[in-house]
Amino acid sequence: MKDLTDKPTAGLHGELxxxxxxxxxxxxxxxxxxxxxxxxxxHFLTAEDCLSTLHxxxxxxxxxxxxxxxxxxxxxxxxxxxxxxKPLDMGNSGTTTRLIMGLxxxxxxxxxxxxxxxxxxxxxxRVSDPLALMGANICVTEGHLPARIHGQKxxxxxxxxxxxxAQVKSAMILAAIQAEGPSILVEKQPTRNHTERMLNAFGAxxxxxxxxxxxxxxxxxxxxxxxxxxxxxxxxxxxxxxxATLVPHSRITLKNVGMNETRTGLLSILKRMGGKVTxxxxxxxGEPTADLTVMSADLKPIExxxxxxxxxxxELPLVxxxxxxxxxxxxxxxxxxxxxxxxxRISAVVHxxxxxxxxxRELPDGFVIDGSKPWHVETTxxxxxxxxxxGMTLAVASLLVDEPLxxxxxxxxxxxxxxxxxxxxxxxxxxxxx
Ligand SMILES: O=C(O)C1=C[C@@H](OP(=O)(O)O)[C@@H](O)[C@H](O)C1
Ligand SMILES: C=C(OP(=O)(O)O)C(=O)O
Numbered sequence: 001m002k003d004l005t006d007k008p009t010a011g012l013h014g015e016l017x018x019x020x021x022x023x024x025x026x027x028x029x030x031x032x033x034x035x036x037x038x039x040x041x042x043h044f045l046t047a048e049d050c051l052s053t054l055h056x057x058x059x060x061x062x063x064x065x066x067x068x069x070x071x072x073x074x075x076x077x078x079x080x081x082x083x084x085x086k087p088l089d090m091g092n093s094g095t096t097t098r099l100i101m102g103l104x105x106x107x108x109x110x111x112x113x114x115x116x117x118x119x120x121x122x123x124x125x126r127v128s129d130p131l132a133l134m135g136a137n138i139c140v141t142e143g144h145l146p147a148r149i150h151g152q153k154x155x156x157x158x159x160x161x162x163x164x165x166a167q168v169k170s171a172m173i174l175a176a177i178q179a180e181g182p183s184i185l186v187e188k189q190p191t192r193n194h195t196e197r198m199l200n201a202f203g204a205x206x207x208x209x210x211x212x213x214x215x216x217x218x219x220x221x222x223x224x225x226x227x228x229x230x231x232x233x234x235x236x237x238x239x240x241x242x243x244a245t246l247v248p249h250s251r252i253t254l255k256n257v258g259m260n261e262t263r264t265g266l267l268s269i270l271k272r273m274g275g276k277v278t279x280x281x282x283x284x285x286g287e288p289t290a291d292l293t294v295m296s297a298d299l300k301p302i303e304x305x306x307x308x309x310x311x312x313x314x315e316l317p318l319v320x321x322x323x324x325x326x327x328x329x330x331x332x333x334x335x336x337x338x339x340x341x342x343x344x345r346i347s348a349v350v351h352x353x354x355x356x357x358x359x360x361r362e363l364p365d366g367f368v369i370d371g372s373k374p375w376h377v378e379t380t381x382x383x384x385x386x387x388x389x390x391g392m393t394l395a396v397a398s399l400l401v402d403e404p405l406x407x408x409x410x411x412x413x414x415x416x417x418x419x420x421x422x423x424x425x426x427x428x429x430x431x432x433x434x
Contacts, residue, residue, distance in 0.1 A: 306334025
């Protein structure tokens with residue numbers, strides 16, 4: 001149980017570099033491992049999810065050394081992974097599991113994947129079914145982990161994805177680069193494109209057509225290691241973008257945040273709601289980055305539908321918090337995917353926000369929130385539900401009420417942001433800022 005008793009008296013202030021991007025850190029390890037030569041990752045995210053990926057590739061015989069946030073990988077090439085001597089532990093990480101399934105589907109050995117209780121409840125047929133159409137042989141347990149992957153020769157495919165999911169798309173791409181013949185994948189909606197961009201930087205040939213949903217993958221690329229500085233994670237910066245917007249008299253600058261347009265849905269939403277965020281020092285080192293300065297603002301309510309969801313999927317609990325302070329009724333729909341994350345994030349948000357007396361109503365695929373109604377704390381004991389993003393969203397919410405709150409299962413933040421509470425404290429405690 002953690003006390004959420006820090007209440008900023010004069011707003012949130014300061015400058016912060018949040019940790020490296022989680023999606024890019026996972027992929028940096030994976031693509032470095034299957035390339036030839038050395039890959040060096042700087043500003044790697046040393047959180048539990050990415051360490052699950054790092055350890056899995058060590059188990060498959062790849063030499064990976066980590067010194068703080070710098071990781072060196074001696075790649076073994078697309079055919080150089082070794083059969084692990086024991087089942088691979090995916091921990092809590094959906095990204096590790098689904099991308100590894102696509103990669104190991106085409107290897108010459110057998111692997112078993114397992115995960116923690118939360119991961120073991122998340123759907124895996126969304127990956128194993130389309131991979132089977134390429135010749136993969138993956139046995140999942142009633143649609144879930146544990147999974148047994150019997151590596152096979154794969155063939156190229158033309159396939160329309162059934163879910164808007166970068167994890168499913170990435171699994172298919174990792175299978176497609178090992179296949180005989182080219183593949184064409186068509187997404188329902190554009191989702192984060194780090195796999196495509198990064199694999200091309202390693203030497204692959206993956207083309208996204210102008211419609212932004214058709215992806216052509218050439219097979220059997222010669223991948224070569226790279227030196228990569230990972231941008232700060234927009235999904236981690238998001239907690240501070242929202243906290244500084246909502247806590248009066250705040251001004252925070254977040255340095256070197258990843259600005260890939262498939263990830264910046266929160267910035268568009270904040271802008272429409274009347275938020276004050278400015279981007280400076282914009283650069284592009286493979287992925288676009290910028291420094292973001294955010295100031296407190298009064299917010300208008302918002303309507304968000306399915307087409308906007310992929311670019312803000314992990315930030316939706318925070319969007320609900322913004323809506324809970326906007327001056328009217330907001331409606332978020334088309335977000336059913338939230339029900340199959342680390343927790344059912346729709347139900348967890350509704351449950352926890354109701355403890356704070358927030359006027360929130362659950363929809364099958366989202367929420368309706370009336371931010372014009374004052375909050376009144378009914379229960380001071382909150383819970384992360386073991387979900388990092390729910391825990392951090394509640395810690396931000398705690399800054400907005402006078403009552404001292406407590407958070408059960410606070411260690412969940414270690415999944416994506418181990419220094420979250422220290423960073424929040426560092427911007428809360430700076431006084432007399434001008
Ligand atoms: O590909 C990725 O790195 C991720 C994709 C998203 O999941 P889905 O593909 O299931 O939407 C996201 O929620 C997750 O945090 C990371
Ligand atoms: C859903 C998430 O991650 P994953 O699917 O990799 O567990 C997340 O980080 O919010």
